[in-house]
Each structure stands twice: as structure tokens, then as C-alpha cells.
Amino acid sequence: MARIFSGVQPTGNLHLGNYLGAIRNWVRLQTQYECIFCVVDMHAITVWQDPKELRASTREVAAAFIASGIDPKSCILFNQSQVSAHAELAWIFNCVARLGWLNRMTQFKEKAGKDRENASAGLYVYPNLMAADILAYKATHVPVGEDQKQHLELCRDIAQKFNHDYGTETFPVVEPLILGEATRVMSLRDGTRKMSKSEPSDMSRINLTDSADQIVQKIRKAKTDPEPLPDNAAGLEARPEAANLVNIYAALGDLSRDAVVAQFAGKTFSVFKDALSQLAIEKLNPIAERMRELMQDQGQIDAVLRDGAERANAIAQPILREVQDTVGFLRP
Numbered sequence: 011m012a013r014i015f016s017g018v019q020p021t022g023n024l025h026l027g028n029y030l031g032a033i034r035n036w037v038r039l040q041t042q043y044e045c046i047f048c049v050v051d052m053h054a055i056t057v058w059q060d061p062k063e064l065r066a067s068t069r070e071v072a073a074a075f076i077a078s079g080i081d082p083k084s085c086i087l088f089n090q091s092q093v094s095a096h097a098e099l100a101w102i103f104n105c106v107a108r109l110g111w112l113n114r115m116t117q118f119k120e121k122a123g124k125d126r127e128n129a130s131a132g133l134y135v136y137p138n139l140m141a142a143d144i145l146a147y148k149a150t151h152v153p154v155g156e157d158q159k160q161h162l163e164l165c166r167d168i169a170q171k172f173n174h175d176y177g178t179e180t181f182p183v184v185e186p187l188i189l190g191e192a193t194r195v196m197s198l199r200d201g202t203r204k205m206s207k208s209e210p211s212d213m214s215r216i217n218l219t220d221s222a223d224q225i226v227q228k229i230r231k232a233k234t235d236p237e238p239l240p241d242n243a244a245g246l247e248a249r250p251e252a253a254n255l256v257n258i259y260a261a262l263g264d265l266s267r268d269a270v271v272a273q274f275a276g277k278t279f280s281v282f283k284d285a286l287s288q289l290a291i292e293k294l295n296p297i298a299e300r301m302r303e304l305m306q307d308q309g310q311i312d313a314v315l316r317d318g319a320e321r322a323n324a325i326a327q328p329i330l331r332e333v334q335d336t337v338g339f340l341r342p
């Protein structure tokens with residue numbers, strides 16, 4: 011049976027990359043698959059989080075899922091720490107994954123930076139927890155942005171090694187679903203860097219909660235080159251900032267890159283940026299407004315997360331038991 015699992019960290023503002031690379035695709039997939047969507051608070055604390063802010067961000071990310079169109083009745087929506095199977099399975103995977111595999115993870119290298127000795131051990135084994143998130147439900151498909159591809163390859167390696175070592179068919183080999191025209195949204199200030207929550211300059215990203223004015227400002231100031239738009243998509247090669255804005259327009263407008271380039275061929279970037287701002291406001295502002303409404307009623311968000319955790323637990327517990335039996339944990 012096909013089952014989807016995916017998650018977002020509650021670490022500060024959600025941005026256009028999270029929306030176009032992940033959440034928006036989930037909204038479409040929810041009618042085709044059984045879906046489990048998670049606010050991954052245990053992943054968040056791999057780097058320092060203020061407890062009060064973590065609670066607020068957890069609710070805010072849940073609100074963003076719902077405001078974007080995730081239906082918490084047909085999908086399961088919960089926060090990771092409420093389902094203990096994630097932590098329990100992660101420990102088993104800590105003992106399956108090899109150090110050599112983790113040493114290859116580029117995201118650890120980026121996040122730990124130069125001061126690697128001072129990174130948390132949690133940050134290092136983060137991909138094992140991510141594999142546990144997915145495999146605690148035997149999920150088969152994982153919709154993510156391109157930056158998560160390497161972690162999903164590790165998840166496949168863990169599943170295969172577990173199955174091989176114990177001579178079972180316990181875990182499926184998961185398929186990444188990397189969908190749409192904006193699978194890697196880049197910074198508005200530097201087209202060679204990913205749009206990211208951790209980038210110090212807020213001008214580098216469009217947040218889901220940005221006002222219309224902020225969106226206009228950020229897009230107007232977005233870096234471009236002096237050339238007008240080319241007359242075919244091949245003309246965007248070696249123009250990372252231009253390509254990024256075209257990709258964003260295509261994804262937001264549900265168009266192909268080619269269609270966008272055909273529509274704006276030869277136009278200046280100031281014309282294109284005005285159109286992009288309008289489109290971004292039209293698509294994002296209703297989400298921000300709905301998020302604000304939802305955030306007024308914390309009790310309602312908490313109730314959704316509680317209900318989701320119960321339903322998630324009901325799926326994960328029997329799978330965890332099966333794994334524990336396979337491993338040889340005695341249940342006297």
C-alpha cells in the first residue's frame with residue numbers, strides 16, 4: 011500500500027522554498043495517498059531552540075500546513091515528539107547506519123560548519139532519525155525538496171541493510187517525490203545558495219507570513235543580471251538569479267518554465283518582477299491570513315496535533331513491535 015510521510019522543522023519562519031518544494035505538493039498528493047505530515051520538533055533541537063519559541067513555531071508550522079490546504083481529517087498531522095516510536099526506532103537505526111554513511115552527509119557538513127567538534131551528536135545522527143520518521147510507518151513515498159535527496163538515499167540504505175541483516179522484508183525501499191518547477195528555490199540575494207531559514211538576511215527569502223509590501227520589496231531588491239529575459243529556457247543557463255525567479259514564477263503559476271519564458275521573452279526584469287510580485291501576493295497572502303486566523307485559537311491547533319498523534323501512534327506502535335521482535339528484544 012502506498013503511504014506518504016513528510017515533515018518540516020519548526021525552526022523559524024517557513025519560506026517559499028518550504029512551500030514550493032514540499033507543502034504545496036503535499037496538498038495535491040493528499041487526495042491520492044494516505045498521508046502523514048509531521049512537525050519535526052525532535053529534529054529542531056539538534057541545534058539550540060528556545061523552548062518558548064519552539065512551542066510557538068510548532069503550532070505555527072501546523073497552522074501553515076492547514077492554511078496551505080492540508081486537511082487534518084483525511085491526513086494525519088502531528089508533532090514528532092508525541093509519538094515515541096520515532097525515538098525508539100531511531101536508536102535501532104543508530105546501530106544499523108554506518109559511520110561512513112553519515113560522514114558523507116553534506117547537510118551535516120554545512121550545518122556543523124567549521125566548528126564541527128562543537129556540533130551536537132544529534133545533528134550528526136539526524137538522518138537516522140529521519141529514516142525512523144519514515145519507516146515507523148513503512149511509508150513508501152516521501153515528497154521533499156531536492157536538498158533532502160541524500161537523506162532519503164540514506165533511508166533506503168538503512169532499510170535495505172536492516173532487511174538484509176535480519177533476513178526480513180520489514181521495510182519498503184522509499185521513493186522520493188521531488189515535484190514541480192521549484193524543487194530547489196534559491197536565495198533572492200545569491201542564486202547559487204539555497205533559500206533557507208538560517209540565512210541571516212531576511213531579504214534573501216520570502217516568508218509565508220510576509221505582507222504584500224514585504225513581498226514587493228524583496229522581489230524588487232532580488233539580485234538579477236542586466237540582461238532581459240531570454241526567448242527560450244536554455245538562455246537561463248549560467249544566469250542563476252534569473253533562472254530562480256523564472257522557476258518561482260512557473261511553480262507559483264502552475265506553468266512550465268518554457269511557458270513563462272515564452273510569455274516574458276525580451277521583457278526587462280523590472281517588468282517581470284512586478285508580475286512575479288503580484289502572483290506571489292495572490293498565492294501567498296491568503297495563506298498568511300488563514301494562518302493568522304488559525305493562530306488565534308491555539309486550543310484548536312493543539313487538538314488537531316493531539317488527534318494526529320493518536321492516529322500516528324496507532325500505525326507506528328505495531329510496526330515498532332514487529333521491529334523489536336525482529337531485533338530480538340524480549341517482551342517478557
Ligand code: TYM
Pocket residue numbers: 015016017018019020026027028029030031032050053139140143144152153154155156157158161192193194195196204205206
Ligand atoms: P526542512 O524543515 O529544512 O524543510 C522542509 C521541506 O522544505 C524543503 N525545502 C526546500 N525546497 C525547495 N527549495 C528550498 N530552498 C527548500 N528549503 C527547504 C525541504 O526539502 C523539505 O522537504 N530533514 C527535513 C525534515 C524531515 C523530513 C523527515 C522530511 C525530518 N524527517 C522525514 C521528510 C521525511 C528538513 O530539515 O526539512
